[in-house]
Amino acid sequence: MTRENTDRKQVVVVGAGWAGLGSAYHLARQGYAVTLLEAGAYPGGLVAGWQTPQGRAVEAGIHGFWYPYRNIFALTDRLGIQPFTDWTRSAQYSPQGLEVESPLFQAQPYLPTPLGTFLYTDFKRLPLIDRLSALPLLQALIDFDNSDEAWQRYDRITARELFRQYGVSARLYHESFEPMLLVGLFAPGEQCSAAAALGMLYYFILAHQPDFDVRWCRGTTGAQIFRPWTEAIERAGGQILANHRVSDVRVENNRVTAVVCGDEVFEADAVVFAVGISGLKKIVEQSAPLRDRQEFRDSRNLGAIDVLATRLWLDRKVEIPLPSNACFGFHPTTGWTFFDLNALHDEYRDEPGTVVEADYYHANQLLALDDDQVLRQVQRDLAGCIPAFGEAKIVDHAVVRIPQGVTHFAPGSYRYLLPATTSFENLFMAGDWIVTRHGSWSQEKAYVTGLEAANKVISTLGQGQPAEILPVIPDEPHIQVMRSVNRFVRQGLQGLPSFWLP
Numbered sequence: 330m331t332r333e334n335t336d337r338k339q340v341v342v343v344g345a346g347w348a349g350l351g352s353a354y355h356l357a358r359q360g361y362a363v364t365l366l367e368a369g370a371y372p373g374g375l376v377a378g379w380q381t382p383q384g385r386a387v388e389a390g391i392h393g394f395w396y397p398y399r400n401i402f403a404l405t406d407r408l409g410i411q412p413f414t415d416w417t418r419s420a421q422y423s424p425q426g427l428e429v430e431s432p433l434f435q436a437q438p439y440l441p442t443p444l445g446t447f448l449y450t451d452f453k454r455l456p457l458i459d460r461l462s463a464l465p466l467l468q469a470l471i472d473f474d475n476s477d478e479a480w481q482r483y484d485r486i487t488a489r490e491l492f493r494q495y496g497v498s499a500r501l502y503h504e505s506f507e508p509m510l511l512v513g514l515f516a517p518g519e520q521c522s523a524a525a526a527l528g529m530l531y532y533f534i535l536a537h538q539p540d541f542d543v544r545w546c547r548g549t550t551g552a553q554i555f556r557p558w559t560e561a562i563e564r565a566g567g568q569i570l571a572n573h574r575v576s577d578v579r580v581e582n583n584r585v586t587a588v589v590c591g592d593e594v595f596e597a598d599a600v601v602f603a604v605g606i607s608g609l610k611k612i613v614e615q616s617a618p619l620r621d622r623q624e625f626r627d628s629r630n631l632g633a634i635d636v637l638a639t640r641l642w643l644d645r646k647v648e649i650p651l652p653s654n655a656c657f658g659f660h661p662t663t664g665w666t667f668f669d670l671n672a673l674h675d676e677y678r679d680e681p682g683t684v685v686e687a688d689y690y691h692a693n694q695l696l697a698l699d700d701d702q703v704l705r706q707v708q709r710d711l712a713g714c715i716p717a718f719g720e721a722k723i724v725d726h727a728v729v730r731i732p733q734g735v736t737h738f739a740p741g742s743y744r745y746l747l748p749a750t751t752s753f754e755n756l757f758m759a760g761d762w763i764v765t766r767h768g769s770w771s772q773e774k775a776y777v778t779g780l781e782a783a784n785k786v787i788s789t790l791g792q793g794q795p796a797e798i799l800p801v802i803p804d805e806p807h808i809q810v811m812r813s814v815n816r817f818v819r820q821g822l823q824g825l826p827s828f829w830l831p
């Protein structure tokens with residue numbers, strides 16, 4: 330049994346992704362004896378980076394940091410690091426070629442949302458009539474306010490059904506909304522919750538004109554952010570143990586008293602589970618005290634999605650007009666993106682050949698391929714966007730398979746997602762799939778839920794100051810007015826008998 334010889338309260342955090350590191354860092358700074366247990370060989374979770382035996386830096390996919398990631402930007406300021414590129418523009422390709430170019434929205438005259446997104450995005454082919462067919466969807470975006478009721482209302486239908494109901498044209502759906510769902514929620518529209526689709530689209534694109542602006546790390550996120558961050562956690566007294574896979578917990582009087590990890594047992598006054606859905610399902614399978622509780626058994630109703638990340642070193646320079654690119658129309662239910670790493674990563678700036686990353690989301694069928702088959706597919710796809718890729722020779726590569734890696738916000742899944750608090754007094758949850766009213770998504774959400782779980786620990790154990798969590802940027806005034814009117818109408822309708830399916 331491991332217990333620190335100290336008067337400090339002990340907190341065990343399980344999982345060293347954005348969520349777990351967020352909890353661990355804040356709690357360590359508040360004087361807790363924090364032990365962070367990570368199953369993998371490196372901290373970072375889905376964003377971890379490492380070196381190949383040849384010394385090449387690779388990572389589990391390239392990660393963008395969007396304009397509204399206020400808490401992550403505050404963290405990097407606190408750490409005193411400058412890991413990011415400038416804001417970048419992006420493009421979209423189909424097998425027909427270049428389809429869309431996005432400007433830097435923050436550099437354009439500010440217009441009330443959604444006018445800026447609508448007017449400044451440069452669609453090369455999509456007719457105006459198709460773009461206009463998105464307008465009625467504004468009503469659903471206003472109605473979806475990230476409340477519990479709104480999630481319940483919209484979660485049981487698919488995103489595809491929602492867009493169909495609101496009259497979005499087939500072309501706009503296939504060429505704009507579905508690619509966004511594949512990249513933002515990792516699944517095609519018929520497999521995404523409409524609630525998740527509305528929340529994600531509003532947060533990343535529609536809430537404010539600059540929200541779609543994005544920047545990247547100037548190297549792997551592991552090297553640029555997680556290395557200095559884990560050093561700061563250790564300086565604050567936290568202990569990070571990699572290669573420690575948690576399998577069970579010990580419970581007394583409705584409190585988790587220890588976390589079991591192979592032969593080791595870590596005593597705890599409070600515990601934060603910051604593992605993804607697949608990780609939690611595996612722990613629940615092995616843990617009788619967790620299996621005893623409905624909320625944890627219910628995690629088996631949740632799912633995750635396969636992702637594939639590839640990095641190619643080419644023998645020559647291929648001109649890639651913009652550094653980040655999303656692609657649609659190449660695979661029926663798989664989205665993919667490619668990135669010019671010569672432009673984004675400092676270490677490749679002067680490389681004689683091109684270094685390009687191509688990541689595939691909802692990549693189930695691609696995970697069955699061997700590396701050579703994957704590389705052939707990637708090169709074919711890249712050449713479908715920019716023909717010069719077809720001429721280049723691949724001189725080195727990395728293929729990273731992430732089976733069941735990312736959260737699947739499937740229709741009907743909301744009722745099984747866990748909130749930060751559990752039925753155990755001192756066990757809290759964090760991660761990008763945890764229910765929060767904050768309104769953020771992806772890495773920012775994972776980090777925010779990590780801070781929220783830390784704050785629950787602090788209010789339960791009564792030591793230290795809660796973390797400051799920056800709220801999402803408020804709705805613009807006209808959106809606030811429309812939401813108030815909508816709420817008023819909804820309240821008026823509340824007394825009526827509910828005869829139809831919600």
Ligand SMILES: Cc1cc2nc3c(=O)[nH]c(=O)nc-3n(C[C@H](O)[C@H](O)[C@H](O)COP(=O)(O)OP(=O)(O)OC[C@H]3O[C@@H](n4cnc5c(N)ncnc54)[C@H](O)[C@@H]3O)c2cc1C
Nearest residue numbers: 344346347348368374375390393575608760761771772775
């Ligand atoms: C290819 C790809 C591209 C992406 N692109 C973006 C992007 O551009 N922008 C963006 O914001 N987000 C992006 N995401 C999503 C983002 O990576 C996640 O939202 C975020 O990293 C989730 O963090 P987390 O802490 O919730 O979970 P995770 O990162 O999954 O961390 C959970 C950790 O728990 C550990 N764990 C699991 N089980 C156990 C156990 N039993 N014991 C101990 N440890 C355990 C895991 O090893 C893991 O380290 C992308 C994801 C992928 C895969």
